[in-house]
Amino acid sequence: MGHKFAELAFTDTVKSIQTTEGTRNAYARMEAGADYNDTLGPNEAHFIAARDSFYMATISETGWPYVQHRGGPVGFVKILEENKIGFADYRGNRQYVSVGNLSNEDRVSLFFMDYPNKTRLKLLGRARIIDPSEDDLLQKLSPAEGYRARVERGLLITVEAFDWNCPQHITPRYTLTEIKVKDC
Numbered sequence: 075m076g077h078k079f080a081e082l083a084f085t086d087t088v089k090s091i092q093t094t095e096g097t098r099n100a101y102a103r104m105e106a107g108a109d110y111n112d113t114l115g116p117n118e119a120h121f122i123a124a125r126d127s128f129y130m131a132t133i134s135e136t137g138w139p140y141v142q143h144r145g146g147p148v149g150f151v152k153i154l155e156e157n158k159i160g161f162a163d164y165r166g167n168r169q170y171v172s173v174g175n176l177s178n179e180d181r182v183s184l185f186f187m188d189y190p191n192k193t194r195l196k197l198l199g200r201a202r203i204i205d206p207s208e209d210d211l212l213q214k215l216s217p218a219e220g221y222r223a224r225v226e227r228g229l230l231i232t233v234e235a236f237d238w239n240c241p242q243h244i245t246p247r248y249t250l251t252e253i254k255v256k257d258c
Contacts (some may be wrong), residue, residue, distance in 0.1 A: 076105040078112035078235035082198055112235050113156040121195055122159060122186055123149050126249070131183040132175035132201075142172045147221050152214060160204070160230040162215045164223035173227070176201050182231060190248055192241035197233060204228030 080101060084092070092098035114122070127145035134140055144161065151161045163173075176182070184197040204211050204227055215228040 076107050076109065077237075078109055079196070079198065079237035080104045082235050083237075111237060112233065114153060114159070114233060114236070115156075118195065118236060119153045121188065121193070122151050123153060125151060125186050125188070128187070129185040130172065131185075132172050133179045133181060134171075134175050135178050140171050140175055146217055146223065150217055150221075154214070154230070157233045158230060159199075159233065160211075160215045160228055162212070162217055162223075162225040163227045163229050164217075165226050173203065176203055176229075184231070187244075189244065190246050190252055192244040192246060194239040194241075194244065195236060196239055197231075197236040199231040199233045199235075202230045202232075204230055 084101065084105070089098060089101075092101055126148045127143060128151065129141055130144055131139050131141045144163075146161070146164065151159055154160050180200040180202065182199055182201045184199065186195040186197070188194070204215065206212055206225075206227060208228075211230070212225065212228045216225060217223060
């Protein structure tokens, strides 16, 4: 079927709009050939491992999307296999909207940003909540030594598709650490 992200994201309605806007032929070529962009390669693994945050969208029982920021030390998202990533889910505002949504619908969309380099990676997958009783897997996802956040659970994501997005309209932003390195 070709580009897995296109297969999942380009619905008939999207394709109709692409046709109207004159971009359908270019995107139709993406969909041809053998499947690709459904397993993470070295570039994706390196990019994800270098992030200290990302955004995750879940779907509620009422059909509404919900986007939540997730953060931690660089590398807190672990690459477990070419189609599996995971992370420790730290205690936050304690609303549990994402966790509640995942209890009924496992589809997620993750958005990883590298603001200084104007690069973004979109990932579609299926999430599974890792209970603290699954200690061996949760240990693999635990934070770096010295990170003081309380781990409440882990999340394991099976990658269905991903896509690198164009850098257009990304405003570069820098962390304090990045600014200090640039000033040296």
